[in-house]
Amino acid sequence: MLREEGLIYTVQGEGTFVAAPDSAPREPRKLPMYRKIAEDIVQEIRSGDLQPRRPVPSETALVQRYEVARETVRRAIGRLRDQGWVYTVPQRGTFVSAEDKWPED
Amino acid sequence: MLREEGLIYTVQGEGTFVAAPDSAPREPRKLPMYRKIAEDIVQEIRSGDLQPRRPVPSETALVQRYEVARETVRRAIGRLRDQGWVYTVPQRGTFVSAEDKWPED
DNA sequence: GGGGATTTGTACGTATGTATC
DNA sequence: TGATACATACGTACAAATCCC
Numbered sequence: 517m518l519r520e521e522g523l524i525y526t527v528q529g530e531g532t533f534v535a536a537p538d539s540a541p542r543e544p545r546k547l548p549m550y551r552k553i554a555e556d557i558v559q560e561i562r563s564g565d566l567q568p569r570r571p572v573p574s575e576t577a578l579v580q581r582y583e584v585a586r587e588t589v590r591r592a593i594g595r596l597r598d599q600g601w602v603y604t605v606p607q608r609g610t611f612v613s614a615e616d617k618w619p620e621d
Numbered sequence: 622m623l624r625e626e627g628l629i630y631t632v633q634g635e636g637t638f639v640a641a642p643d644s645a646p647r648e649p650r651k652l653p654m655y656r657k658i659a660e661d662i663v664q665e666i667r668s669g670d671l672q673p674r675r676p677v678p679s680e681t682a683l684v685q686r687y688e689v690a691r692e693t694v695r696r697a698i699g700r701l702r703d704q705g706w707v708y709t710v711p712q713r714g715t716f717v718s719a720e721d722k723w724p725e726d
Numbered sequence: 727g728g729g730g731a732t733t734t735g736t737a738c739g740t741a742t743g744t745a746t747c
Numbered sequence: 748t749g750a751t752a753c754a755t756a757c758g759t760a761c762a763a764a765t766c767c768c
Contacts, residue, residue, distance in 0.1 A: 585738045607745035607753055690757045712734055712764035
């Protein structure tokens, strides 16, 4: 029933975790597909393959490219939207944000 | 192909939309279930029925209470998490945030 | 320590609605 | 009219971590 409540901490954009007593660095766990897709798209934006105000590939296109379910693509896009990389216009598409909206990181 | 790019605006926590030329107030569109669930839980937090550091009902419990799919519940919880109302500890549960983390609104 | 129950995380596939083009 | 694209929603499955007896 959550007895060690003081040991909980949150990493923005990562989730909430229970602190390890020695803060042992966890090994990099396998990257979920929706994160890989998101990171790939960030790469394409950073490299200029995807340009500001131009559309990101549609959900359908990404579903086919990665051979994943649509929900997985939607989660990746949602992540990018939260971080400011892209913006979505309902029923129109998702577009690369202006460069000043990109996260510093 | 997104020709009227200047007409796009974003409402934080709502999404991105195309501005109506006369900003005609859209009639209140039907509230999606995941938003209703989220609002219900906010009410329970505000009223004190759900207290800080105490668990929010589990996904399974909410699925049964609202008779919806788990994905719908998860979207509601994700929304509350983004807004700061709750925090989630993987494999343990979701808990009401301390009051100073709540959104002003 | 073992084992089962609980809970969240990830992922798939499908369906329908609605707005845009 | 029809095709496209995103929004919402359902149901299912398995994994991983935790909790409790």
